[in-house]
Amino acid sequence: MHVFELGFVAAVLLAATPILYAALAGAISAQVGVFNIALEGQMLWGAFAAVAGSYYTGSAWGGVLTALVSTALFSVVLAVGAARWHADPIIIAIGTNLLAIGLTGFLLRVLFDTSGSFSPRGLEGLPKMAFLADVPVIGPIFAGQTALVPLAFVLIVAVGLWLKRSAGGLRLRGVGEHPDAAAALGVNVASYQTWVTIAGGALCGIAGAQLALGNVTVFTENMTAGRGWIAVAAVMLVAGRPLWLPVACLGFGAAEALGFRLQGIGAPQQLTDAAPYAITLLVLVATRIRFAKRASLTST
Amino acid sequence: MTAPPETTPGASGAPGSSRGPATPAAGDAKAPSRGRRLATAALRHPAVVPIGAVVLALLIGAVIILAAGLDPITAYTAVIQNSLDPGQLDYTFSVWAFICGMALAAAIPLRMGEFNLGGNGQLVLGGLTATVIASSLPLPSIVLIPLAVIGAAVVAGAFGAISAPLATRFGIPIIISTLLLSPVAVAVVSYLVRFPLGEAGSAVAQTTRLPEGARMWALGDLSYSNAGLIIIVLLMVVFWVVDSRTAVGFELRVVGANRRFGAYGGVRVGRLALGAMAAAGAAAGVVGAVIVMSSPFRLIDGALISPGYTFAGLAAALLAGGRPALIPVTAILFTVLQVGGAGMERSADVPRQLSDVLQGVVIVVLALRTVLDQRRTERSSA
Numbered sequence: 001m002h003v004f005e006l007g008f009v010a011a012v013l014l015a016a017t018p019i020l021y022a023a024l025a026g027a028i029s030a031q032v033g034v035f036n037i038a039l040e041g042q043m044l045w046g047a048f049a050a051v052a053g054s055y056y057t058g059s060a061w062g063g064v065l066t067a068l069v070s071t072a073l074f075s076v077v078l079a080v081g082a083a084r085w086h087a088d089p090i091i092i093a094i095g096t097n098l099l100a101i102g103l104t105g106f107l108l109r110v111l112f113d114t115s116g117s118f119s120p121r122g123l124e125g126l127p128k129m130a131f132l133a134d135v136p137v138i139g140p141i142f143a144g145q146t147a148l149v150p151l152a153f154v155l156i157v158a159v160g161l162w163l164k165r166s167a168g169g170l171r172l173r174g175v176g177e178h179p180d181a182a183a184a185l186g187v188n189v190a191s192y193q194t195w196v197t198i199a200g201g202a203l204c205g206i207a208g209a210q211l212a213l214g215n216v217t218v219f220t221e222n223m224t225a226g227r228g229w230i231a232v233a234a235v236m237l238v239a240g241r242p243l244w245l246p247v248a249c250l251g252f253g254a255a256e257a258l259g260f261r262l263q264g265i266g267a268p269q270q271l272t273d274a275a276p277y278a279i280t281l282l283v284l285v286a287t288r289i290r291f292a293k294r295a296s297l298t299s300t
Numbered sequence: 301m302t303a304p305p306e307t308t309p310g311a312s313g314a315p316g317s318s319r320g321p322a323t324p325a326a327g328d329a330k331a332p333s334r335g336r337r338l339a340t341a342a343l344r345h346p347a348v349v350p351i352g353a354v355v356l357a358l359l360i361g362a363v364i365i366l367a368a369g370l371d372p373i374t375a376y377t378a379v380i381q382n383s384l385d386p387g388q389l390d391y392t393f394s395v396w397a398f399i400c401g402m403a404l405a406a407a408i409p410l411r412m413g414e415f416n417l418g419g420n421g422q423l424v425l426g427g428l429t430a431t432v433i434a435s436s437l438p439l440p441s442i443v444l445i446p447l448a449v450i451g452a453a454v455v456a457g458a459f460g461a462i463s464a465p466l467a468t469r470f471g472i473p474i475i476i477s478t479l480l481l482s483p484v485a486v487a488v489v490s491y492l493v494r495f496p497l498g499e500a501g502s503a504v505a506q507t508t509r510l511p512e513g514a515r516m517w518a519l520g521d522l523s524y525s526n527a528g529l530i531i532i533v534l535l536m537v538v539f540w541v542v543d544s545r546t547a548v549g550f551e552l553r554v555v556g557a558n559r560r561f562g563a564y565g566g567v568r569v570g571r572l573a574l575g576a577m578a579a580a581g582a583a584a585g586v587v588g589a590v591i592v593m594s595s596p597f598r599l600i601d602g603a604l605i606s607p608g609y610t611f612a613g614l615a616a617a618l619l620a621g622g623r624p625a626l627i628p629v630t631a632i633l634f635t636v637l638q639v640g641g642a643g644m645e646r647s648a649d650v651p652r653q654l655s656d657v658l659q660g661v662v663i664v665v666l667a668l669r670t671v672l673d674q675r676r677t678e679r680s681s682a
Contacts, residue, residue, distance in 0.1 A: 270487040288472060
């Protein structure tokens, strides 16, 4: 079996995309100075909302919209609590992560009378871009993917450029880097933080929708399985520079996809499951060693 | 997270201004009425916020149950009845002790403002170590059982301690490193239980039963509670003594309140973090050891993690604000939720997951309590 082929590239993209949306959410929150570790719970909620929305509306895009709106609402607690009420974002996030696990499991029982997983007959998954099938190179990579996959990259580049080049982006970065100075210049810090965190919630909703309706067509309890945490680590890794996110997330996607391949040839699932976390930590340490050296040179 | 400020109103006024009938010159512009002052004093009581959080969470839970078309009174009654059922108290007590142990694992770092979210990894490593020691060394119980518990504490403590240098040397927050390390440990233990250490011919991924001599001493004829729970209770007493009576405990709280002030005051923050994370991991490791050395006396894949002691413990620690004396009390709440949740599912047909929902709501409400604190400071500094 060839590991490095176009099919593998497709698998990497598939694994990386949900993480990419969540990491973009984390990165813009980091830019305005909110440490957002609620990504895992928000993504899980998004996955559930997407499946429920698709089930009730009968349309996968209805599911995406449901996920986007309801996860944005779900993130209001974090946004308002952290930005306006100056509560500890870490504690709110721990609470909302637990809440997401509990609520999705609870609603699964109450609304659909099942536990574990939910994939009713006729649940609409997101359409694949099959029309690309005949295009060389692009075809084998993207024909089996949803439109949300390339959109993730477009969004990241757009947001990255907007942050770097536009006046709004500049103000937004100012809010995170020096809130007092931004406030003195008349920027409403709390308002920026609130809306950016809510926008992050919407992005996590899309991440969940892609996971539950794009990668597969099912909701499983706790199906995010740590992807939100990998996204938090990715945000730390790129130190808030969104344009580097694709590199980090594709790395994790590759670790996950490689894990699946290795399982296919008999490697134990437990060890390939652990690999993305171990690799993430090692890469974090490796990049931080450089920072640490530089810091020890400059500080006395 | 810091302890709520314990300043008194008028502290910013002239020195010597008393709390008695305030003179117009004493800082506050208007002298509040007696009733108002009593009300403020009552609101300032440290118990108000946690109890308020719990009451609010129960109300929110009731709304959720109502929205689901069920009866909250029946559900909550079922929770209380099932967890406090005399026939089940033995089991409830053991869950309480495990939650207390995991609350320790969260509370010790919380004292210095750090979050240990790696409890699951530390728990399973402790369980694994105890299993290996208890099943492989041919020693008398009196030596073997303590050795297994201590071994579990050492291994899990060492694992927890890794996060400290990662934070102090490389600037990787403890909350992130514990979170990334934990699933690695869980996966490794799961692999070992499934393959090299697994019981041959068993459909379930589990080790063989521990020999008679390696089973935790029973307390009379109780079936769940055993001597291991006493160990966990003793650990809590030790934490309480260290926290309130020793220099280390004071340093932990100083660093928690203000890290730079602590470092300036001569606290070696790196060493303190190392000790705190080692102690936290050790506490989780002991819980893991006690669980595997209790009935059914073996390490079963996933059995240590799936009850959710780690997050119940974290929730109990947060609700107690890390204060050692309060943890046993807050742990009762989450024990009742956990044990009663299963009963609620059976008798009131409300899904067990409501327990997780309530835990989450309590934590969120607690985090938002700063609104209250803020209003207070605004009022007192006006």
